[in-house]
Amino acid sequence: MGMQSQDIIRRSATNGLTPLPQARSHEQEVAKLIDVSLCTGCKGCQVACSEWNDLRDEVGHNVGVYDNPADLTPETWTVIRFDEREDEAGKLEWLLRKEGCMHCAEPGCLKACPSPGAILQFANGIVDFQSEQCIGCGYCVAGCPFDIPRISKKDNRAYKCTLCADRVAVGQEPACVKTCPTGAISFGSKAEMKDLAATRVEELKGRGHNGAGLYDPAGVGGTHVMYVLTHADQPSLYHRLPDDPHISPVVRGWKEWLKPVGALGFIATLAGAFAHYMGVGANTTDETPPAEPEKELEDAGQGPNDNGRDA
Amino acid sequence: MDNSNLVLRTKLIDRLFHWSMVSCFMLVALSGLSWFFPSLNWLGYVLGPPQLARVLHPFLGIAVFTLLMCMFVRFVHHNLFVRTDLTWFKHIMEVLLNKHGQKLQIGKYNAGQKILFWGIMSLISLLFVSGLMIWRAYFAALFPVPVLRLALLAHSVAGLALILLVIGHIYMGIWVRGSIGGMISGYVSRAWARQHHDRWYEEEIAPTKPLPSKRHG
Known part of the structure; x- marks a missing residue:
């Protein structure tokens, strides 16, 4: 966003070798904290996202699960995932997770991108x-590492959650946070969100969720969208959330x-x-008129010769 | 120029395949490099703005592959390795230092050129297959992301290797005087043929002398 062009x-x-505009690099890192234990799957965040970002995805089909649309698309930047699971005691659990860009501290998308300036990482994360x-x-x-970006068939460009960079730049929280009716999504400085998560994790543990914890994966340097998971020891239960995400080797x-090897080559x-x-x-050829064939050997043995016929 | 001193080395159809392939290859290679080395981003502008270059690169790549396959059919029988290629390998240093006095039993193409031939043909095949896989507009969605990553790496490695091979090929054309002109007109001098491809000259050219060389390339 143009508004943030001084803190890239x-x-x-x-x-x-060419430093980026960083006059405002004192900026605080922000984070969105999604507490899956508080999510009711109402999809208010999906609606708010589409509304704020003015996205009009096609109305899809029911594919037999509550996920709707069935996947992220160029015009759906967040989707609630609904995963059913039976625990060891045979008790049914419904695991909900709001999926979208994690805003990694070490973004794999940005590392891979070949187009200068097509992906930016701001000082706020x-x-x-x-x-x-x-x-x-x-x-x-x-x-x-999270399978988030989607390329539009309409314009052949990549899209994903912006963390409402335009709202954050003017001191607002992202649209999904503003909308969430259960308070499952919070937004603030990354340090504040970690504190909040720690409190929530304590509460959840006190209620018997021994596996509760914060998902802020170190493999990608931490993320600026974090989860409080009731099963933080098994993130992949939540619709294949990677257990240990990192940029692929x-x-x-x-x-x-x-x-660098190619450059050296x-x-x-x-x-x-x-x-x-x-x-x-130059490897030239002596073009003096062909002598008797016996002389060929010597002719061929002669070194560079400026009589040669040029290419 | 005295035509009787010239021999036809490359037919018109083969020269057309070669130079049309070269034209496409230059554009594909430069745009490819612009994405591999983003600091050389400007190279991509040979195909217009970056978005347009991204659109055109794969189509031109298919043209390169197709033309090279035509050349494969036309050239493969000259590029099968034969026993006498060992002689060339044994004298590689003399060849490079331009000091080879003996006849090296070189056929229409020398052993180095044969390596180039098979290198180009295998690398372009790898580029073709991996390029189709990572072609976002049509095929990339058919493959899982880990497979795409391998295809991207393979495409880059093969592209780099091919470009480096081609630089070597261009250099050899510049170094060995008479080759580039020969690839344009189709004709080389008898002395050139004897000097660089003695076995080819003896087997294919000398028996037909005193030929008034045909000009229907």
């Missing part, structure tokens, strides 16, 4: 797609290892060719 800490496809710079290659889809190999190849030419000289 990471910019896609931009190397570290928000990771935002700049749609007009997006080229629609889909690398962010491969880079994301394949993506790291591609972006961190192959790039170019330098070595070009320098080698140039050095060879300087050392050996």
Whole structure:
């Protein structure tokens, strides 16, 4: 967002030699805390998200579960996931989770993106797609450990939750937070949200949820959307929320290892060719009229010769 | 120029395949590099604005693959390895230092060119398959994300390797005088043919002399 253009800490496809505008880098990190134990699955957050961001997704079909739409789309940036589970005692549990971008401190999408400035990370922790710079290659889809970005068929650009960067920039909380009727979603500084989470986790443990805990995965440097989970020891129960998310080693190999190796390959190849030419000289052909065949051996043995016919 | 001193080395159809492929390849390679090395982002502008380059790159890539497959059919029988290629390998240093006096029994293409041939053909096949898989507009959604990551890595590795091979190929064309002109006109001099491809000259060219070389390339 233009309003936050002075506090960018990471910019896609931009190397570290050119520092980004950071005049306001004293800014506090923000976080959204989603307490799954308080969620009733009303989908008010989905509606608020669509309303604030002016998204009009197609009305879908019931696919046999409550998830609706059935998945994130370019025009649905958050979806409540409904997972049924029987615990060891045979007791049914309904696990709800509001899915959307986690706003990682080390964003895989941003690492993968080849288009300068198409993905920005702001000092407050928000990771935002700049749609007009997006080229629609889909690398962010491969880079994301949470399978969040979606590419629109309408305009071939990637979309996901912005954490309402436009609202946050003017001191408002994200639309989903504002709307949530049960108080399951909170927003504030990351430190405040961690404190709040700690309190909630204590309460949940006191009520017998021994596995309760905060989901702020260290593998991606922590996230700016965090969960309080009743089963924090098994995050994957909540619709395949990764137990230990991190940027894939394949993506790291591609972006961190192959790039310098490739650059060295170019330098070595070009320098080698140039050095060879300087050392050996052009490989020319003696075009003096063909003598008797017996002379061929010697002709071929002659070194560089400027009589040669040029290419 | 005295035509009787020239021999036809590459037919018109093959030269057309080669140079049309080269034109497409340059655009594909430069736009590909613009995404692999984002600091060289400007290279992508050979195909217009970045979004347009992203649209065109895969189509041009298919053109490169198709033209190379045509060339495969036309050239493969000259590029099968034969026993005499060992002679060339044994004298590789002399070849590179331009000091080979003996006949190296080189056929229409030398062993290095054959390696280039098979390298290009295998890398373009890998690029074609991985490129289709990561083609977001049509096929990428058919593959799970971990597979896409491997395809992206494979596409990058193969692309880099192919571009480096092609740089070597271009350099050899510049170094060995007469090759680029030969690939444009189709003709090389008899002396050139004897010097660089002695076995080809003896087996294919010399027996037909004193040929008034045909100009229907």
